[in-house]
Amino acid sequence: MRDVAIIGIGQTPVGEHWDRSLRHLAHDAVRAALHDAGVERPDALYVGNMLSGELVGQEHLGALIADFVGLRGVEAVKIEAACGSGAAALRMGYIAVAGGIHDVVVVAGVEKMTDSPSEVITSALAMAADQEYEAGQGISFVALNAMLMRRYMHEFRVPHDAFAGFAVNAHHNAVGNPNAMFPRPITVEAYQQAAMIADPINLLDSSPVCDGAAAVVLAPADSEVARRARQAHGIARIIGSAIATDSVAIHDRRDPLFLEAAFLSCQKAYAQAQVTPADIDLFELHDAFSIMAALSLEAAGFARRGEGVRLAMNGDITLEGRIPISTMGGLKARGHPVGATGVYQIVEIVQQLTGRAGPNQLPSARLGMAQNIGGSGATVITHILEAAD
């Protein structure tokens, strides 16, 4: 198996792009990543996307985007794993390069959500859940997460306020990210007073509906193109990559408060990378809802069961803390264009590992971990990246 490096990154700002279509957003991210990598024509394009069919009326994104970005003819296909689509596409690109099938692959994540009215988006997002036995009962995706949050608060005797640190940290970090949707700090008081969406999840527990695209270019770490990119701006090696699955429906889980797929994908990625949680310098986790951040920290081994929320209360998750999370704003404040999120996470870790994170730069980050979650924990994709100097 070949050693794989990320040699180029690109992203659009996350937000409401009324003036740019899905294909234009993908174009901007892919062209930026290819330019950053110093590559003209990759061998393949993998597109992570969840909702283009439902919200844009457009499927067949592989061919559409390949053609639109000037790559007509290349192997191109869309990869879908609900909100985990972006990292799932990266995993496919990694397999192709590591396995020697392709030498240079571009992986893009793209989502266009804001053209649609809110009840249409709510129905579309619920497609990440079990259509017949969850969504078919009139339950929104937010409400599924809200039930996890309420049970967590009950079982571990945690007040709602205890989760404030996740939103405060994400918004604080978004201030230093020019591509973030909400580059504004928030206070604990604002968190306490935010409007309810699905009790106990309020507006500031929840990531926003938005548009965006991000892309990365992969190549063998010992290739000539990687060597040039390393000299130009630095590269990061993928030293761990894993996908694990669980039941789609929460009601089918052995223990709804334990993200078994997150645990399994972390264990596989740690074993491949030969590292432990203590070695990780930053963790871009899937804070679509603040409860997910707590559960992810626990499943990944940074906190014991019921204690993930304490890392937010103690300041352990800040840029200066023991395990910084959401260093560029996270899903909460950078924004969560669902199928693009997994690629944004990777772009941001590469920024941190190559000294390109601007005012949010961590002083000595060597190892970064990204975790992208599809649905309420049914698909979990974990990647561990190492700075290559």
Next chain:
Amino acid sequence: MVVHIPRNWRIRQQRYRLVGERCERCGNALFPPRDTCPHCAESAQTSYMLSGRGQVYSYSVMYDGPQGYEAYLPYTVALIKLEEGPMVTAQLTDVHPDEVHIGMPVEMVTRKLTEEGPEGQIVYGYKFRPRLRAN
């Protein structure tokens, strides 16, 4: 609007009567039915009707809803731990949100879930209400 007449027909035994399956190897009750036991991977196709009695494992009051459910907002949804073991996701009914609590005994009833447009079908299914008596 997508009309799901065949789908709603296929799952009528589940929606109206909570018919699941039982695994003959490990004895676990399964709901929804899935034909292969998730506990031991054995084929499990023996029909088994659940009692419809259970307790609230968790719940949420929804203020934003999907298409077709906007008219009913706000409403309360829950995870119900059934007596026989499986958990189901369903709306609560006949109860004020303030009275709902984790551990509350509930029972299954048949109620309208939604209408698929003015000329579409009316979809019925299970909801859960506070248990009326200790049965």
